[in-house]
Amino acid sequence: MYKLLNAGFSRLIKNKIFWGIVVITVIIALGLVFNRISSSGFFENELEPVLTNYIYFIGFFIAIFTSLFVGTEYSDGAIRNKIVVGHTRKNIYLSNLIISISVGLFIEFVYLILVMIIGIPTLGGLKIPIDRFLFILLDMIFIVIAYSSIFNFITLMCSDITIATVICIIAFIGMFVVSEFVVSPIANDKKYYSNYVTNENGEVIETQKRLNPNYVGDFAKQVYKNILYIIPSGQAFQIQSTMSNLSFENDRYMTDTDIKLAWIYSLGLIIVINGIGIYFFNRKDLK
Amino acid sequence: MKYILETTNLEKRYKNFKAIDSLNMHIPKGSIYGLIGKNGAGKTTLIRLICALQKPTNGYYSIYGIKNIDKQIINVRKRIGAIIETPSVHIEMTARENLMEQSKIIGVPSYDGVDELLKLVGLSQTGKKKVHDFSLGMKQRLGIAIALVGNPDFLILDEPINGLDPQGIIDIREIILKLNKENGITFLISSHYLDELSKVATHYGFINKGKMIQEISKEKLEQNCKKRIEIKVSNIKECVKYLEQNNIPYEVISNEIINIYQKINISELAISLSERDCIINEFREKEETLENYYINLIGGGDNV
Numbered sequence: 001m002y003k004l005l006n007a008g009f010s011r012l013i014k015n016k017i018f019w020g021i022v023v024i025t026v027i028i029a030l031g032l033v034f035n036r037i038s039s040s041g042f043f044e045n046e047l048e049p050v051l052t053n054y055i056y057f058i059g060f061f062i063a064i065f066t067s068l069f070v071g072t073e074y075s076d077g078a079i080r081n082k083i084v085v086g087h088t089r090k091n092i093y094l095s096n097l098i099i100s101i102s103v104g105l106f107i108e109f110v111y112l113i114l115v116m117i118i119g120i121p122t123l124g125g126l127k128i129p130i131d132r133f134l135f136i137l138l139d140m141i142f143i144v145i146a147y148s149s150i151f152n153f154i155t156l157m158c159s160d161i162t163i164a165t166v167i168c169i170i171a172f173i174g175m176f177v178v179s180e181f182v183v184s185p186i187a188n189d190k191k192y193y194s195n196y197v198t199n200e201n202g203e204v205i206e207t208q209k210r211l212n213p214n215y216v217g218d219f220a221k222q223v224y225k226n227i228l229y230i231i232p233s234g235q236a237f238q239i240q241s242t243m244s245n246l247s248f249e250n251d252r253y254m255t256d257t258d259i260k261l262a263w264i265y266s267l268g269l270i271i272v273i274n275g276i277g278i279y280f281f282n283r284k285d286l287k
Numbered sequence: 288m289k290y291i292l293e294t295t296n297l298e299k300r301y302k303n304f305k306a307i308d309s310l311n312m313h314i315p316k317g318s319i320y321g322l323i324g325k326n327g328a329g330k331t332t333l334i335r336l337i338c339a340l341q342k343p344t345n346g347y348y349s350i351y352g353i354k355n356i357d358k359q360i361i362n363v364r365k366r367i368g369a370i371i372e373t374p375s376v377h378i379e380m381t382a383r384e385n386l387m388e389q390s391k392i393i394g395v396p397s398y399d400g401v402d403e404l405l406k407l408v409g410l411s412q413t414g415k416k417k418v419h420d421f422s423l424g425m426k427q428r429l430g431i432a433i434a435l436v437g438n439p440d441f442l443i444l445d446e447p448i449n450g451l452d453p454q455g456i457i458d459i460r461e462i463i464l465k466l467n468k469e470n471g472i473t474f475l476i477s478s479h480y481l482d483e484l485s486k487v488a489t490h491y492g493f494i495n496k497g498k499m500i501q502e503i504s505k506e507k508l509e510q511n512c513k514k515r516i517e518i519k520v521s522n523i524k525e526c527v528k529y530l531e532q533n534n535i536p537y538e539v540i541s542n543e544i545i546n547i548y549q550k551i552n553i554s555e556l557a558i559s560l561s562e563r564d565c566i567i568n569e570f571r572e573k574e575e576t577l578e579n580y581y582i583n584l585i586g587g588g589d590n591v
Contacts, residue, residue, distance in 0.1 A: 003391060003392055003394040006391045007388055007391035010387075010388065011377070014380070014384075076377050077374070077375030078375055081369075081375035081389070081392070082392055083339050084364065084367060084371075085364055085365055085367070085368075085392065085393055086364030086365045087392070283342070285335075285341040286340040286341065287340070
């Protein structure tokens with residue numbers, strides 16, 4: 001395994017896609033901080049939403065990187081070469097996974113550090129309690145590992161770099177769309193809403209209680225919430241929502257218990273995806 | 288240990304199609320084993336099985352006497368290098384970087400041998416040129432160099448001269464012969480370029496429809512293909528006696544047929560045999576190329 005990682009990381013350092021993603025990450029970090037400053041001025045806004053903004057779309061970059069980096073191993077015959085000289089398929093699978101996770105964490109931390117370096121002096125320090133921030137940070141790490149696991153699985157099952165890249169991007173978009181879809185009913189947390197009837201002077205003369213047509217019921221809401229927590233992008237949505245509304249606890253706000261639940265869901269997803277991946281990669285007929 | 292690689296009733300099935308069918312193969316140590324078969328005969332599938340890219344449906348193979356189901360096979364594989372269909376090279380790297388990458392994969396502690404390998408395959412002058420700018424022949428030679436990292440003593444080359452120009456073919460041939468003679472490396476080379484293979488191979492395996500049709504040494508094959516006179520006689524014993532007495536090289540093929548490997552005076556032979564109560568019923572001059580031999584072996588017709 002050490003030999004594979006040594007070879008993989010030395011190839012990574014020379015990889016243009018990796019450095020391209022790092023540069024884009026830096027640009028995004030700078031752009032988001034300056035956008036926050038320009039929209040509300042120095043020390044007028046919270047730093048927290050900017051800190052977690054990148055977790056929204058980090059999956060896209062992990063999808064691109066993993067499919068192209070690991071896919072190249074297939075197209076160049078490197079995987080074949082590793083098997084021929086006696087490396088086990090499990091080690092090959094795991095070494096690619098570790099490289100993908102490392103890249104995901106590296107770009108996430110580049111973003112976080114950059115935002116903190118520029119953001120703290122311009123927007124102010126963290127208002128969220130540090131232990132709670134660390135809870136969320138750990139969940140972000142789990143999200144990165146989950147994304148890497150999914151895209152590493154797809155790429156190693158596909159063997160064709162082009163198809164793998166397309167499927168990884170579609171998978172990311174699909175997870176994003178599903179998250180968006182399930183977020184909406186969760187956000188509609190009231191069964192009834194009030195309809196106010198006003199007179200000519202704008203005074204409320206009657207309050208009508210109307211059934212919320214978007215309300216899906218408690219059971220369905222729980223199901224949607226579970227789906228949201230299983231999908232890495234869903235957790236990213238929740239984290240962003242939580243960090244954007246630090247003092248406002250609605251159904252999309254993650255309590256400490258919710259965050260711990262998110263860890264468990266991520267961990268489960270990571271174990272299942274990689275377990276299935278290693279099982280099938282071991283049995284796959286390679287060319 | 289006599290054989291570096293042995294397969295026993297090896298089988299690979301894809302649904303209802305048998306790509307490899309109860310195949311037995313024996314590659315002697317130090318040999319250059321030419322695996323001959325037309326496209327789709329099962330050559331590449333067989334190589335994929337041996338290289339662990341695919342798993343056999345039935346049967347087994349042994350490398351250096353270690354069976355593929357033995358966990359020790361992982362260690363044995365470190366003594367193998369292979370090029371399967373296309374060379375495994377990183378096209379965005381230089382030749383040197385590719386060899387250094389392979390050294391890391393294998394766990395070779397230093398890069399001391401890299402320059403020597405580049406020199407061996409004639410790529411020491413490529414410098415910073417990336418592999419995507421290499422010709423096919425250069426990529427193939429780099430593939431061999433990569434396969435040689437870690438000093439393996441068994442190299443598997445699948446169709447190594449496919450698509451190469453004449454100079455490229457000569458280069459690969461010279462490298463193979465040099466490595467075999469100077470380093471004692473055993474080769475398994477699959478190809479459908481029979482003439483080219485005949486210039487390097489010491490042993491042959493003829494494969495068709497996933498089955499091993501025949502394994503034969505170069506000497507035996509040359510003897511089989513040699514210019515000869517085939518005669519069908521009425522009394523084989525008398526004919527053999529005559530040939531022995533006159534020191535004429537021959538081979539008894541059946542109860543009636545004898546091959547004679549020397550130019551002879553037919554009239555004289557016919558008279559001499561007739562005096563011994565032996566009549567020549569049929570007479571034929573024969574000479575086969577490797578190609579003809581292969582075609583005859585697999586039955587010609589639809590099999591060609």
